[in-house]
Amino acid sequence: MATFDVTVRGAGVFGLSVAFCCAKRGAKVRVIDPNGVAAGASGGVVGALAPHAPDKWNSKKQFQFESLHEAESFWQLVERTADAKTGYARTGRLQPLLDERAVHLARERAVSAQDLWGDGYTWQVVEAAGDWVPQSPTGLLIQDTLTARIHPRAATQALAKAVVALGGQIAPEGPDEGKVVLATGVSGLQQMSEQLAKPVGNGVKGQAAVLDFDASDRPQLFADGLHIVPHWNGTVAIGSTSERLYEHTDVDDQLDDVIARAKSLFPVLADASVIERWAGLRPRAKSRAPMLGAYGDVYVANGGFKIGFGMAPRVGETMAALVLDGVDEIPDAFRVEASL
DSSP, X not given: OOSOSEEEEOOSHHHHHHHHHHHTTTOOEEEEOTTXXXXXXXXXXOOEXXXXXXXXXXXXXXXXXXXXXXXXXXXXXXXXXXXXOOOOBOOOEEEEOOSHHHHHHHHHHHHHHHHHHOTTOOEEEEEOOSSSSOOOTTSXXXXXXXXXXXXXXXXHHHHHHHHHHTTOEEESOXXXXXXXXXXXXXXXXXXXXXXXXXXXXXXXXXXXXXXXXXXXXXXXEEXXXXXXXXXXXXXXXXXXXXXXXXXXXXXXXXXXXXXXXXHHHOGGGTTOOEEEEEEEEEEEETTSSOEEEEETTEEEEEOOTTOHHHXXXXXXXXXXXXXXXXXXXXXXXXXXXXXX
16 A cells, blocks of 8 residues: 555655645655755746736636736745745836837736736836836836745745645655656656657756845846846845757856846846856746646646746646546646647
8 A cells, every 4th residue: 555645756846836735635745856855947046926918818827827826825825834934925026118119018918907917916007216126218117016026945945844744755766656746847858758759848048146135125127038036035136048059057158148237237236246156957848838737647747947936836736636636627738738
């Protein structure tokens, strides 16, 4: 007789979110990862939980919205269960509007946000004021109140502690017992590609940095493809690159460019010292959406790419319902088959 009801392979944010949601339903769960907790992309530094634009709505945007909406209660429960910080806070985000066309589109989206996001969150055009703002030629910004932040490493470690607090186990090795969930990130996508003799996903390199600058109560900033994310611990994360082609997985001069651009775009950061540089591979499924669901006699939760932490609360609950209860609420665009 199996000792565990569920075996999750992979101790990143997807695997641990699935494990946590199964454990709080009463299942006995073991998470296996030979590299330890947060060894891959979940050990990154940025932690921007930002929504898609509120227009051209589809199932991916709806799933992400539901996950961002549920995130506050999800991460609060993780913190209480683990007695550990995740760094979660819904602080909002500011983005520049570069010309009148962008202003017009932003105001249209403000109207659609009322319909799609409901009364709890806003997307609005505001005047730029103060020093903690992106430079904007129009003097106007987009301000949304749905965006949140999280500290990726702290959150992943807290999830692991929460799983253990609920009677689960985190181990470097062990046999498959009970239902099996593969949340093995880039290596899992590579293995599936080899098994099927065709690409189903790949790793995309990202590089980011941490600055010694305390803006812990400020909103996120986003401009020219850069996320500026203040964290609770007196640091600001900036990132990141998105490299489909790369010769190695270490930091290099592309990160120097990111840091220089950030300091140019946001002069308030000009004198902040760099205290950490990070590089890693993020799992991107062929469909560009998360890859969820049954795959033969196991289950898969992979493909978090750049939005893994934003999707994690809903991914955890959706996969727990499928694995434990047989309830399938996975959007078609997220199914494993969408990347095969």
